[in-house]
Amino acid sequence: MNTQRGSLTINVHRSSLAMSIQRGSLVPRDMDSSGRDMQLRVIPAEVKFLDTMAGRVYRLPITVHNLCRWNQKIRFKEPIKPQFKLMLTSLDKELASGLQMTAMVEYHPDKDEDTFDRLLISIENKTTEIPLIGLIPSCQLEIESVVNFGTLVANSKVYSKEITITNHGKAPGIFKAEYHGQLPILIFPTSGIVDAKSSMVIKVDFCADQPRIVDEEATVILQGQPEMLLSIKAHVVEQIIELLNMSSDRRLECIHFGPVFFGSSKIKHARVYNNSPEPINWVAIIQDDAVGEELGTDIRQRTDIALNNLAYMRKIKNIDTTIIISCLPNEGTLQPYQKTVITFCFTPKLMADGKKDIGPSYRQDYALFLRFESVGSKDGFLRDDDYKTIKSERFQKMELALTGTGLPVLLQFDPGPVLNFKPCFVGERSEIQCIIKNQCELLPVMYHFKKTANFEIDPEKGEINGGGTVDVMCSFVPHQLGVFKVKQMIEIIGLVAEEDLQSLSVKSFHHVYLAFNSICKASTKKVVMKFDPGILPSIRNPTGKFVVKDLAKRKNYAPVAMLQSAMTRTHNHRSCEEPVKDMLLAFPNDRAATIRSKDHHKHFRPIFTKVPRFNCVNHDFAYTTLEKQQKKLHENYYAMYLKYLRSVRLQKKQAERERMYSYDDTDIGLEPGSGLKSPSLSEAEIEEELSSAANSIRANRLLTTRSIASQEEESVRRKVLKGLKSEPSTPREKHDCSLILTPKQIHQVIVVRY
Structure with missing residues (x-):
């Protein structure tokens, strides 16, 4: 691969002989001349042939640009070593202002070694040097300089980080890493060879054994590079x-x-x-x-x-x-x-x-x-x-x-827990005032008297402050004759935990009982009858019949006929027609009761005239014939619906009963009562049933140090009869291996060395 980098700029002043030279570029200082400046730029500043091999030919161009406003005469001098050759027909060139020329530098190595030379370019009495470098294939190793584990927990776990050594060159490279500190840090591998155009992963392990701030350094040596330091950082904290x-x-x-x-x-x-x-x-x-x-x-x-x-x-x-x-x-x-x-x-x-x-x-x-x-x-x-x-x-x-x-809930009753009421008759009332005191000075008590037949409590429920009292009126109101000995239940109400143990509800959590004793006697009062001869409207008082003196104390109802007119011959005159069947006989002053809207199928007649009484019907409020039919249909519908629900409920109970006590129709020759008995359950089976019912409760129960210690002691004493298998084989073993243990179960795992 051939590359070009940098540029070369020549600034020449006529009266100047000094110049400044840097690697990759040449910038002479401006010197004083006869009013004219000359500039020249050379690209690249150095000619480098990379990854060369013996026997091959490599070429790179070099460009010279005249930046001056007049023509310049440029002279090239060929490299000294024969491996480098400048491809020009003439070494002296004249370049016009603003133009550029390109020359080719050829490199043909004869050995696999690095070669260095130079190319000289002169302008009048000024010369610049262009380095010529021929490099054989080499490695270019690169590694990260920092390994940061971040914030860790001191739980004795080993944390790992991976860093990469990359070789950008075309030749394998050797590296070496060492750590000489006192902390539990391990680098692997510590040395190796990285192939060309590839990378290698280095693993750095750190054991977070205790809280500390880690800022360590490891030494890394890369081939062809000076020794460098690899920074290892971590912040280890407690798991709080x-x-x-x-x-x-x-x-x-x-x-x-x-x-x-x-x-x-x-x-x-x-x-x-x-x-x-x-x-x-x-x-x-x-x-x-x-x-x-x-x-x-x-x-x-x-x-x-x-x-x-x-x-x-x-x-x-x-x-x-x-x-x-x-x-x-x-x-x-x-x-x-x-x-x-x-x-x-x-x-x-x-x-x-x-x-x-x-x-x-x-x-x-x-x-x-x-x-x-x-x-x-x-x-x-x-x-x-x-x-x-x-x-x-x-x-x-x-x-x-x-x-x-x-x-404890402590209530004191005055006159006592046993109340003896005075005997009384049906409809009368016998009362006793009871004082209830809360003997607990720290907490109030909420009470509620359960309803009891023939007895009344006022108030039925309430709250008694700590150390306070409340007056309760207990009454005996009999509705039947007899001797009464009753236990009156008093519910103490408070906050009770639900089954999930995470919420409260107001429930009864304690009961207190009082004993109520009394007698209801039969009435022996003499009834004195009187006769009222007057015939007055029914709205004042009943007439024409015997009444009880104490009737006024009772509820008054208008008298109605109690005798069927068709079956009696009282005041029956020959001139009267044959009475209607099921006609009722009315009293002389019962008009207030017989003319009101009653059942239309009932008929009334007076004693003397036997003329049927008029039955008043208010059509604005009375049912029509259609409404009566619909009402009857609705009654029948609900009656059939309730009957259907009852039959479904009975069938469901019968099915459950048959499923519980199922039997086979197959006759196996057993005779009833022949001495066959059901097998009795063992203690293990009984414990298993109880444990399955209480599993949901035990799952939420807390662990105790005593129970953990007893389990550990029992596990240590238990003998191991079989060795461990590499793979589960039975369904039970497969099920156990598929379980995911909860933190509570993991905490109860006991590791014992035999």
Whole structure:
């Protein structure tokens, strides 16, 4: 390949003998002459023959341009070495102003070696030199000068970067790279040959074992070039997992739930923050063996009193803490600098102490510790023990304290939990005023009386402040005779966690019972009859019949006929026609009841005249014949629809029953009652059924340090009966190999060396 580069400019002044010469160009200084300037430009400034081989001929042109305003006589002098030859018929040339000429330089090497010479161009007494260079094929190696790993996490992982050495020449080139520092940096390969017009990848490995700022240098030697330095940079930081407040970005170290009734729940929220440049798998673990843990004890009582009840202390130590504290989600993956919201639910459970009565001062205090850990390579093999203890525990594990108090629901009733009402008759009322006191000074109580037959409560529901009272009127309103002994249920309402343990709903979480006792007696009042002889309108009082004195206390209805006229002969005169069938007999003063719009199929007649009463029909409000038919059709339609729904429901139940108790029609010769018994389930089968039903609940449960330790101990004791296979063969093995473990499952993986 032949190239040209640069230019040569000659500025000649008549009275000047000095000139300035640079590689690739010649620019003489302007000298004083007899008022005339002469200029000459030579292109290229040097003639270089690249990648030459012996026995071949190479040519390159050289151009001379007269920049002066008059003619100039130019003299060329041939190169000294015979490999270079100037292709001109005459070495003296005269060039007019503004014109240019081109000469050809020929190079024919006889050896595979670099050759150097020069070509001299003279103008009067001034001479310039054009270098002539003949180069054999060589390498031109190029490499990147900086390897930047960026920001890394100190998790003992090996990070790799690739750099490329490129050879732009036509001959192979040799390189060598060395690193003599103290950091875990490895360069591979450290030496090699790069072919012509090709490239080679060099791999630089760095182990991020601890936080530091890396700025190291490696020595790189490229063939044909001076020694250079390769800069290796990285910023290694800790993989920090943090717990932040919901309202601000301040770190959260403790969550106080405060007092909560046994059976109810309280929810708090926080945010898990990945303060590192790489994704992180995290898991939450309850430290149920931590120092300072309190589980159902009264922190206000003296130490000697607590130690006196060792049986209760041993009992609370075996309680599953995951039913008291829950955290959802308790595992997951966080992207770099990502935050996610987690929910803590506190549900205290009452653990009865046989030696202590549950009174107003009774309480159970809880202090639990929850640890958030990153899953994966945490403690590198390059770290010392002191670094593990201080740094790894500090940054890769976040501890959160959870405190709360469980209180019992205590209500005091005055006159007592048993209320004896005075006996009364049907329709009468017996009342007792009950005062309910909330003995808990810290929390209010919401109550609700369930409805009970023959008893009424006013008010049925309400709220009692801490240490406050409320008056409730309990009434006995019998609707039937008998002796009543009833348990009145009082529901205590509060916030209870849903099944997902991430939301609360108002539900009943506790019940209190009152005993109601009373008697409903039969009425023995004497009924005295009187006769009202007057015949007055029905709107004043009933006439012409016997009435009870206390009838005015009851609801008054206009009297109507209760006797069929066609079946009685009372006041039957010969002049009257034969009564209509099913005609009813009306009282003398029942017109207010018999003339109103009733069933049109009923007919009335008075006692004496037997003339049918007029039936008043208001056509503006009465049904027409078509409307009556449509109403009847609608009634039939809904009756048939309900009947159809009932049949479908019964068929569905029958199908489920047959599927549950399916049997074969094939007779296998077994006789009923011949002593054949169903096989009993083993303990393993029963545990399997229970485990399948509770899988969804256990999946959301927190890990505990005690359970992890017991699993590890059990795994160490377990004997390995078979070796590992290179490939899965059974369906069970294939299914297990296709599983993708969650961070919680990865955290429970135990590696044991036998």
